[in-house]
Amino acid sequence: MSTIVTLPDQRTATLPKVSYLNKEYGLKSWLLTGDHKRIAVLYLISITFFFFIGGAMAGLIRLELLTPPSDLLAADTYNKVFTAHGIIMVFLFLVPSVPATIGNFVIPIMVGAKDLAFPKINLLSWYLYVAAGCMLLWALVSGGVDTGWTFTTPLSTHYLNTHVVTAGLAVFVAGFSSIFTGLNFIVTIHRMRAPGMTWFRLPLFVWSHYAASILMVLGTPVLAITLTLVVLERTIGIGVFDPTKGGDPLLFQHLFWFYSHPAVYIMILPGMGVISEVMSTFSRKRVFGYTAVAFSSVAIAVFGFFVWAHHMFVMGISSYSALVFSLLTMLVAVPSAIKIFNWSATLYKGSITFETPMLYAFGFIGLFTIGGLTGVFLGSMGMDIHLTETYFIVAHFHFVMVGGMLMAYLSGVHFWWPKITGRMYPEGVSKLAAVITFVGFVLTFFPQFILGYLGMPRRYAAYPAEFQVLNVFSSAGASVLGVGYLLPLLYLTWSLKYGKIAGSNPWQATGLEWQIQSPPLTENFVETPIVTHEAYDYEWLESKKENEVPTVG
């Protein structure tokens, strides 16, 4: 198998003397930093922490579902466990995953800036994230929440005795963290680009983050006001969502999904950005149809705002509006398909190599396509009425979120790991982890499509005995998947000290971030770069190498 990795001669290779990691020492220099790269590392650590808590909850769910009766967990404990899994994974992992870690790290470098536009707000966003995480942990430790991650009224406002207010406020605070990240990205991309860095020379990673940031900035405030109203209804007793006082629970659904459907695109768009970078680098080609891929990100963001009611087809909305929302939902498939086709076309006649990020990216393309196509099933009303609240839905959004986004996240972490740490991860074991993740994932979630089609409802601790075989498959897959996620944690930590020194551009990639030392200096660039070529211009890179004069001594 061929490879494009060019590591410096390991006998003489050294890490740069000064970098963002060793410019200052001590806890204070990290906790009060304005450096986007350090904040990205802080985010990386805290997100990993919450990912494994959420993952442990998922493990509990799958263990309970190994057998038909509710034996390991009581039914109400089970409710709390899946709620914790949902809230943690959505608000504390998926929404900030790629943007707050990888995006935070590379976007300023990709546009040729020294930092994000508002470094202090960037730091504030991390503190808000941590505060939200602590509030949520407090809600879990002091007794848990069992609303599901959707805080559905009137269940959340009238019928439950759990810590809904604490959890609701935690999500509110996490929302502000996400708003500040999005705001920072938009302003940075508009105002901080280096000379010559025109919009259509930006890497597609930046475009997809721009689209996701628009969603964060416009959608999240609506979630904030919705949760405020839920909290006010629960504490004081105002009646906006309470039918006994004239309010309407369906209004809650409209407001909640007005954010929470676009939130799905907040989660997936940054992942698509990662895939664009990885596909292009390991095919040694410019992304096919650059402009189409760039605008498809924006199109997903725009369409994403007009499909929310497809979550409510069985909730008694008018059948005419359901018709329109069904059509609009299917329209989202168009820009998503443009991306998939263009990535596949990028591979055509490329010099493909199979490094770990590329394996994860292939995983993304296959699994996301299945997730996306089952989304079209669910967007058509007849199917949706049959499949609503079944495991088919669970399988669908896990294919998109875990099979899609998590694969993209791991792809990105491996791809930029040499830039972030200056060291390589071990290639052999990481390829193994990528394959294990893929196999474990398919084994976990494919049976759930069948279970859902057969009619197994979601959110119950017990199920009829006839469903056990498929559930055992799923639980077995979950344990394989768990190994797939633990492996990167172990070997990436190992590589911090023992990984090979990566040098500035191990992938021979074209992006601005690969033209500077790894790990970068605190101010990223010694001199402001002047951009004269397109993104992914591998021919330019080749000709540059041809003209290089080899030196002796």
Add this chain to the structure above:
Amino acid sequence: MDSHTLAAQTSETAHIEHEHPPFLRHHFASVEQQRETATFGMWLFLLTEIMFFGGLFCSYLIFRNWYYPAFVVASHSLHLWAGTLNTTLLIISSFTMAMAVHASETRVRKALIGWMIATIILGCGFLCVKAYEWHDEWVEHHVPGLNFSPQGFLHGTHDYPDDKLQLDMAEKTQVYFSLYFAMTGMHALHMVIGVSLLSFLLFQAYGGKYVNGHVAPIENFGLYWHFVDIVWIFLFPLLYLISRHQ
């Protein structure tokens, strides 16, 4: 001239070029870029605020269409004079804030401090009137969830003898008051944040800041203050002026 002195000279000129005002952050190329960036960020933040209040306005629109009679009668129970007074206070405070930005641009420290104090006083005045109104609504049992009673809406009032609702429609005034407290509450929260921020800026201006060309914080706070003002300009007719001619 040998190359050595030439290099020294260039680095010296480079040093002069790099001289910049103390408030220029290291990651910006120029003061202008910094100011543009900050203002752009502020406008974007105000956009998120529009979406935040947008959820409430959307709910208002729906319920007002459903329960129009209840909204009319409940609206009549508010003090028109208090709403009008508050609207006046806020419009004047927007003027004083605009003058504060002007004073910062023309670098007149005394005027800057004076206009900021005036804005703070007007903002606090608004909050006092609002607190009086809320107290009054508490006394009249108009707070949903805590002490609500529809009795006041069944028999008409002195000023509006025709304001007689059936009991089930009178119950719907709870939605009006839920939205009233949520909307004016969120607005008042923004006022409290505004007054606090302005007090902090005043403290710094007292120490001599913002009259050396560093206008951006005052200017952007001004944008925030005008935004909060505009939200009230929408709230006033929507909450106080429903069908007052009846």
